[in-house]
Amino acid sequence: MSTLTRDRILERFSSELPHRLVVTPILSKKQLGEASIDVRLSNQFIVFRMHTFGVFQPFNSAHAKLKVMQERQIVKFGKEFVLHPGILALGCTFEYICLPSDVECQVEGRSSWARLGLQIATATSVEPGFKGVLTLELSNLGTIPIELYPGVRIAQLFFHDAKPEITDAYGGTRKYRCPVGPQFSLIANDKDGKVFSRQANTND
């Protein structure tokens, strides 16, 4: 698996379909590294409403229940989103990404943020054929609150060749299709999880 360097990334931007790589919009040259693209923080967040929920049973809770536990917040560009220590919030990239069927992508936090205690993403791999904004799991591992501003460069994308090319990449039964904001977890859709979960067995 080889990493796409700057020239190959640029080449992929103007390739013919279906091999075109889309990262839109790129607002400044600064976003392009030698082998990566910096992506910006969007203005949508999902935060937890801890006071409304007890224990969350991932394989035994309706999706609607999850929306009781979490709520979407919109922060205007120019305003701040404060992430307190020990708190997890879901954010997303401002850029919309389309991966061709022969490119895979890794999301990494920027070290400048990591040094402040901000962890950006835990599910770092994006499969070929994905289209949408990337949900970022933001958590503050430090001891002081951090102000985050929509629009700031928050993470980096590294692209890799995926060979052989996948037919019907990201098609069929994938859970997250063309999202334009952070997505609530769809863990309850994992049928195999129910096999192992205590809750499901208890209810049988």
Next chain:
Amino acid sequence: MPSIDAPPWSEDNWRESILRYQLRVKGETIERLAEKFEYAGDFPTDTPVSLARLIKHTAHVLVDHLPTTPPDQLMHVNLLLCSIAEHLRFVDRSRVANTPWSMIQYTEEFLERQTGASNEFIIRPQWAYNYSLIGEFVEVIRTKIEPLDWIPTATWKSSLCGLGDQKIYCLSFPRIERLNCLLHANWGHEIGHIFAKQWIDNNFAQMWSSEETQIKNRIEREIQQEIQRNPPPVDPLFAKFVVQEMAADQVNDAMQVAKDGLTELICDAIGIHLLGPAALAAACEFSAPLPIDESPLKCDMYPPWRYRIRLMAEMCGDDLQEQTVQLGDVETKYPGPVIEPFWNWLKETKLLAQNTADKEALNSDIRTREAYRLIEDKWEAIRAQALQALPRESAECYRLFKRVRVIENLVRRLEQDTPPNEIGTWPDNSPASLENILNAAWVFKIAKIRQDPDWVSTDNFEKLCRLVLKATEVAFVHSTYGEQLKNLEE
């Protein structure tokens, strides 16, 4: 025991004492409610906060002046407080969760660009299935405050911290269409009301008075003929008065039909001018479930939809022609394969307009016949005059044929499940305009439906709206911050 000097009990004094404390509490409650909205922080822009502040400060001034309010004016102050409190519902409903929030900033900026920087727009849903423009609120409140001679208008205005020079409107859309951003092309028509009012205020009375005598004579003649056919059950001596009275009523009706009809037609013209075929498409979809040949006398003086669509299609005339377009050094065929399905669909509005059932409905009554005869005689001049009020940068009508390449580029993005937010590829990319995004979305949607009538499933349509909404937000941020970021690099 009551003192000997105490004034005798009177109903007026009793009522006054209740009103004075009640109004204080009511006013302070309104202030507190408005302040809650002011700091709620969940609005897509700051305009709802401006209206909340206007209401808060107005309530404060009214409460502050309660001690000097004449007793016979307390009931009036009560009505005033209740009416400004009602305006808070516009603020409440414009929260992020109730609006297509991602397109609000770009839309507001677009609307302000057309109508002037001092105009602000709150965009909120309403449960009634209609689009509408309400306001302007600062003026509405000012006209209510001015007659209160115990409150100097200057005091009220200075309490508003600069808001007194603003104009705040509320633009409503049907709640169930919240995410249907394609239909929101109807907003072009709604801001047309600002220009239509301006035209009507400045020109209508003069235009009407120059025609009124002839209209009245024709109406009287028709009534006389009718009376000869069916004499009224009155003494023939009074017949003349009956004719005069009926004629006066009918002239008045005709005037209202003409005034309200022109208002709507000017709004349509502004919508088409600003948003082009997207506005026509939105009007067609909006009117499809409605009777389109109804006489204005039967539907709140609105012109028949067929009549409106005919005029809108005429304005889009150049976009409905097949032609070769010179774009830079390149000659391009319009409409071309990408736009053609939408173009064919739009051309069908011409077929719709060939049917003259609407004109028959208008001609069947002398009031509508006279009103629309006047409108038709003067329409070209009126439209040109109304459009002149738009800012210089919007002087040119939106033309799809001049944007073939741009629209094709944006439609291809939608075909790849990508938001149509920019033209070109980095580094030669630029943000798409709201007008182009909406038109591209319509081109895409109609092409899909033409290919497969079952395409409009909830999933497909939601995905299209989602991508278009994302595009409007991204394009707004791109156009707002992109230049600053580039300058930093340089």
